[in-house]
Amino acid sequence: MITNQVKQKFIEIVGSENYFDSKTERLVYSYDATPNFQSMPDAVIVPSNKDDVASIVKLCNAYHIPIVPRGSGTNLCAGTCPTEGGLVIIFTRMNQILEIDEENLTVTVQPGVITQDLINAVEQRGLFYPPDPSSMKISTIGGNINENSGGLRGLKYGVTRDYVLALEAVLPNGDIIQTGGKLAKDVAGYDLTRLFVGSEGTLCVITEATLKLIPMPETKKTMLALYEDLEAAARTVSSIIANRIIPTTLEFLDQPTLEVVEDFAKIGLPTDVKAVLLIEQDGTADIVEHDMEKIRTICLKEQAKSVQIAKTTEEAAALTAARRAALSALARLKPTTILEDATVPRSEIAKMVKAINEIAEKYNVKICTFGHAGDGNLHPTVPTDARNEEEMERVEKAFEEIFARAIELGGTITGEHGVGVMKAPYLEWKLGSAGISAMKAIKEAFDPNNIMNPGKVFAKETRKRVVVSK
Amino acid sequence: MITNQVKQKFIEIVGSENYFDSKTERLVYSYDATPNFQSMPDAVIVPSNKDDVASIVKLCNAYHIPIVPRGSGTNLCAGTCPTEGGLVIIFTRMNQILEIDEENLTVTVQPGVITQDLINAVEQRGLFYPPDPSSMKISTIGGNINENSGGLRGLKYGVTRDYVLALEAVLPNGDIIQTGGKLAKDVAGYDLTRLFVGSEGTLCVITEATLKLIPMPETKKTMLALYEDLEAAARTVSSIIANRIIPTTLEFLDQPTLEVVEDFAKIGLPTDVKAVLLIEQDGTADIVEHDMEKIRTICLKEQAKSVQIAKTTEEAAALTAARRAALSALARLKPTTILEDATVPRSEIAKMVKAINEIAEKYNVKICTFGHAGDGNLHPTVPTDARNEEEMERVEKAFEEIFARAIELGGTITGEHGVGVMKAPYLEWKLGSAGISAMKAIKEAFDPNNIMNPGKVFAKETRKRVVVSK
Numbered sequence: 001m002i003t004n005q006v007k008q009k010f011i012e013i014v015g016s017e018n019y020f021d022s023k024t025e026r027l028v029y030s031y032d033a034t035p036n037f038q039s040m041p042d043a044v045i046v047p048s049n050k051d052d053v054a055s056i057v058k059l060c061n062a063y064h065i066p067i068v069p070r071g072s073g074t075n076l077c078a079g080t081c082p083t084e085g086g087l088v089i090i091f092t093r094m095n096q097i098l099e100i101d102e103e104n105l106t107v108t109v110q111p112g113v114i115t116q117d118l119i120n121a122v123e124q125r126g127l128f129y130p131p132d133p134s135s136m137k138i139s140t141i142g143g144n145i146n147e148n149s150g151g152l153r154g155l156k157y158g159v160t161r162d163y164v165l166a167l168e169a170v171l172p173n174g175d176i177i178q179t180g181g182k183l184a185k186d187v188a189g190y191d192l193t194r195l196f197v198g199s200e201g202t203l204c205v206i207t208e209a210t211l212k213l214i215p216m217p218e219t220k221k222t223m224l225a226l227y228e229d230l231e232a233a234a235r236t237v238s239s240i241i242a243n244r245i246i247p248t249t250l251e252f253l254d255q256p257t258l259e260v261v262e263d264f265a266k267i268g269l270p271t272d273v274k275a276v277l278l279i280e281q282d283g284t285a286d287i288v289e290h291d292m293e294k295i296r297t298i299c300l301k302e303q304a305k306s307v308q309i310a311k312t313t314e315e316a317a318a319l320t321a322a323r324r325a326a327l328s329a330l331a332r333l334k335p336t337t338i339l340e341d342a343t344v345p346r347s348e349i350a351k352m353v354k355a356i357n358e359i360a361e362k363y364n365v366k367i368c369t370f371g372h373a374g375d376g377n378l379h380p381t382v383p384t385d386a387r388n389e390e391e392m393e394r395v396e397k398a399f400e401e402i403f404a405r406a407i408e409l410g411g412t413i414t415g416e417h418g419v420g421v422m423k424a425p426y427l428e429w430k431l432g433s434a435g436i437s438a439m440k441a442i443k444e445a446f447d448p449n450n451i452m453n454p455g456k457v458f459a460k461e462t463r464k465r466v467v468v469s470k
Numbered sequence: 471m472i473t474n475q476v477k478q479k480f481i482e483i484v485g486s487e488n489y490f491d492s493k494t495e496r497l498v499y500s501y502d503a504t505p506n507f508q509s510m511p512d513a514v515i516v517p518s519n520k521d522d523v524a525s526i527v528k529l530c531n532a533y534h535i536p537i538v539p540r541g542s543g544t545n546l547c548a549g550t551c552p553t554e555g556g557l558v559i560i561f562t563r564m565n566q567i568l569e570i571d572e573e574n575l576t577v578t579v580q581p582g583v584i585t586q587d588l589i590n591a592v593e594q595r596g597l598f599y600p601p602d603p604s605s606m607k608i609s610t611i612g613g614n615i616n617e618n619s620g621g622l623r624g625l626k627y628g629v630t631r632d633y634v635l636a637l638e639a640v641l642p643n644g645d646i647i648q649t650g651g652k653l654a655k656d657v658a659g660y661d662l663t664r665l666f667v668g669s670e671g672t673l674c675v676i677t678e679a680t681l682k683l684i685p686m687p688e689t690k691k692t693m694l695a696l697y698e699d700l701e702a703a704a705r706t707v708s709s710i711i712a713n714r715i716i717p718t719t720l721e722f723l724d725q726p727t728l729e730v731v732e733d734f735a736k737i738g739l740p741t742d743v744k745a746v747l748l749i750e751q752d753g754t755a756d757i758v759e760h761d762m763e764k765i766r767t768i769c770l771k772e773q774a775k776s777v778q779i780a781k782t783t784e785e786a787a788a789l790t791a792a793r794r795a796a797l798s799a800l801a802r803l804k805p806t807t808i809l810e811d812a813t814v815p816r817s818e819i820a821k822m823v824k825a826i827n828e829i830a831e832k833y834n835v836k837i838c839t840f841g842h843a844g845d846g847n848l849h850p851t852v853p854t855d856a857r858n859e860e861e862m863e864r865v866e867k868a869f870e871e872i873f874a875r876a877i878e879l880g881g882t883i884t885g886e887h888g889v890g891v892m893k894a895p896y897l898e899w900k901l902g903s904a905g906i907s908a909m910k911a912i913k914e915a916f917d918p919n920n921i922m923n924p925g926k927v928f929a930k931e932t933r934k935r936v937v938v939s940k
């Protein structure tokens with residue numbers, strides 16, 4: 001609850017034109033891209049700089065008002081759903097690229113910059129920002145940092161965390177701190193930069209970031225390998241890496257996903273095979289040529305039905321764009337689409353794909369599986385209907401079993417989507433109670449009043465671990 | 471103080487053959503590679519597994535006995551000097567390489583493994599572990615992780631932090647936790663893995679680590695560029711990066727360092743020039759050839775006197791080995807050698823080199839400067855004599871001014887050596903009081919009794935900031 005008196009104080013900070021609390025306006029920020037989660041915030045506020053943010057946070061801390069920092073709300077763990085009400089902070093007035101430093105190969109941005117805009121801006125200078133979440137046309141850098149977003153190029157280039165050099169952040173007590181710098185090396189104290197990356201808005205509000213850039217690769221090539229056997233495709237993934245080749249992208253799409261994506265994108269994807277691998281390599285022309293040839297041989301040796309290399313840049317771009325559109329395409333099937341991101345060591349990807357299909361059969365649910373196979377990061381996706389309670393119960397049981405199986409295989413419950421509300425009940429399966437206690441100790445040290453995105457990461461109750469039949 | 475009763479409990483855990491408290495034995499562990507710091511521990515203990523470590527830590531927590539986890543003691547910030555007494559834990563019985571996983575490209579090790587042994591073991595399988603601190607022949611992986619060690623290949627490949635995928639660690643309360651996994655992506659909760667890397671033994675005792683490996687580069691070449699002008703050498707560093715080339719190694723040595731290193735290594739290094747850059751590139755033969763040619767052109771354009779490419783692998787290895795021996799060589803000059811690692815954005819390296827020379831003149835101290843110029847990470851080194859109090863005072867003032875200038879240039883007080891005791895009084899210059907408070911909150915949350923390497927990172931008093939004349 002925000003009283004009228006406190007509301008006036010917020011308005012003093014940002015002006016009445018940047019504070020919203022009508023029912024319609026609150027409704028817009030009551031949900032994110034995660035199905036089945038909705039909760040009304042008390043108000044929405046739009047700061048213009050770090051001092052605004054610090055004043056807002058101080059006020060929230062004094063009055064114990066929950067804060068939900070929000071980019072474009074594309075996250076899939078209900079991480080930006082204001083489950084406990086309070087104040088949603090949005091960054092549409094803090095959306096500037098502040099500097100591209102060509103000597104130090106860095107870019108400094110405000111949190112509201114759209115990921116794709118950043119990527120375009122640096123590519124115009126011949127520089128490269130690798131993290132490319134599928135939502136990058138809409139997502140913000142602030143959101144990417146809070147969730148430690150991955151993407152299609154993660155296999156070779158890593159995730160958002162690997163590119164954050166420095167942060168400016170407002171702590172729950174209102175302190176503004178700077179971490180890191182334009183520095184290749186910095187060991188002055190604990191690595192707060194990387195503690196904040198992926199902390200899902202539960203420790204601080206990020207107000208500025210300096211990101212590492214690398215030289216733009218000279219060229220790239222894209223290949224599609226077609227399989228009649230799911231597990232052969234999965235085995236190929238391990239085989240490529242074991243042969244000491246690290247492609248930029250190594251994506252897996254099963255037949256149900258292919259069908260839906262082709263119906264959406266209409267670019268001539270094969271829909272009569274059991275699975276495809278979408279493989280991209282970048283670098284100098286020589287290396288790309290050499291690696292693609294080696295990859296082709298490995299695919300064929302692992303029983304690929306055929307291997308097609310995109311003939312033009314346009315054809316390659318269309319393939320990648322189609323893959324990026326998988327969620328949008330799948331979302332057209334049924335009223336509700338639940339997409340998860342259980343992740344395993346890449347040597348276990350064949351076992352995981354097999355397990356997902358067995359689990360789908362066991363619970364009689366349709367699961368389309370695609371994802372960043374090279375990272376061991378799969379997206380089993382269920383098109384369903386939240387209104388069908390009986391089916392939803394089976395869907396939930398199927399996902400529980402998928403998480404449990406992933407952990408048995410040495411994996412994790414989430415590779416890139418975050419914990420949020422959605423996966424909080426399963427976090428202890430990965431971390432054990434000692435791991436959860438250690439993380440809670442950090443949370444309580446930073447945020448004793450629990451104002452920063454409360455209800456996220458830490459669950460009130462842990463799910464009982466299901467017993468998985470092997 | 472460890473009472474006889476508590477001593478018996480330690481002996482019950484590890485056996486009397488693994489617990490030492492004679493004066494001679496304690497003396498051996500009373501100092502590390504940092505000059506001018508010495509303090510006697512109460513005892514030394516050698517655990518054989520994580521359960522031993524957990525039992526030891528629980529006992530120390532119950533009796534408030536300080537713990538200093540120690541690898542080979544090569545660190546340069548007095549991070550393993552038992553300044554508050556207590557128990558030194560050494561890992562000579564936990565020194566096994568447990569697994570090299572060629573499918574997932576990982577290696578799992580105990581903390582006591584020698585860095586060079588790890589590197590050799592994985593290279594035999596055609597795999598590559600890039601972090602290569604100059605002390606790697608002696609240092610342990612546990613020490614490298616605690617200090618987030620850098621090395622000569624950091625420019626292209628990053629530091630220890632970038633290769634730690636998973637940790638097993640004992641927390642101050644005795645809990646054993648596992649963080650991360652053999653996973654390319656994992657966002658299940660806060661990034662404890664990277665919080666622990668570089669935490670200098672103040673948060674936990676690391677008992678096992680899984681490290682990322684990459685395919686071994688096909689080939690490499692090594693070049694020496696000679697300069698008559700210090701700042702021209704420094705400018706070349708920025709220029710190479712700004713030309714979108716990221717060499718593996720980009721080291722700077724000034725004339726005084728060259729002279730000393732040549733006298734030590736006797737490999738025909740030039741000693742009549744003002745500075746040299748030691749540059750290495752690895753990758754496929756084509757890329758190496760192409761980049762070396764481009765780098766040569768840049769060096770000459772920036773007024774290099776000459777550029778020499780090592781003709782044989784042996785010649786290249788001798789150059790790198792000579793660079794790695796710089797500290798040992800400099801240590802022969804005077805009774806005391808103080809080596810620091812102030813770090814700046816690489817665009818500021820010319821200004822920093824200039825500042826170091828001005829500061830040396832101002833305080834009338836000899837400073838030899840060398841270091842990882844590509845990382846902006848310089849090692850100004852003073853050969854001095856700790857018994858000469860008047861000179862030591864000037865040396866300290868010179869270093870204070872170097873730290874201050876580094877921070878003014880957007881840099882940090884330590885790039886790879888850590889804070890330890892040595893730089894604790896300066897940490898606030900980099901982080902501000904809010905940054906220090908945030909870090910202290912984490913420390914207190916994990917270690918309320920302050921048993922884990924007490925007196926490190928956090929200083930009792932912060933040095934007054936010197937005013938630097940520009």
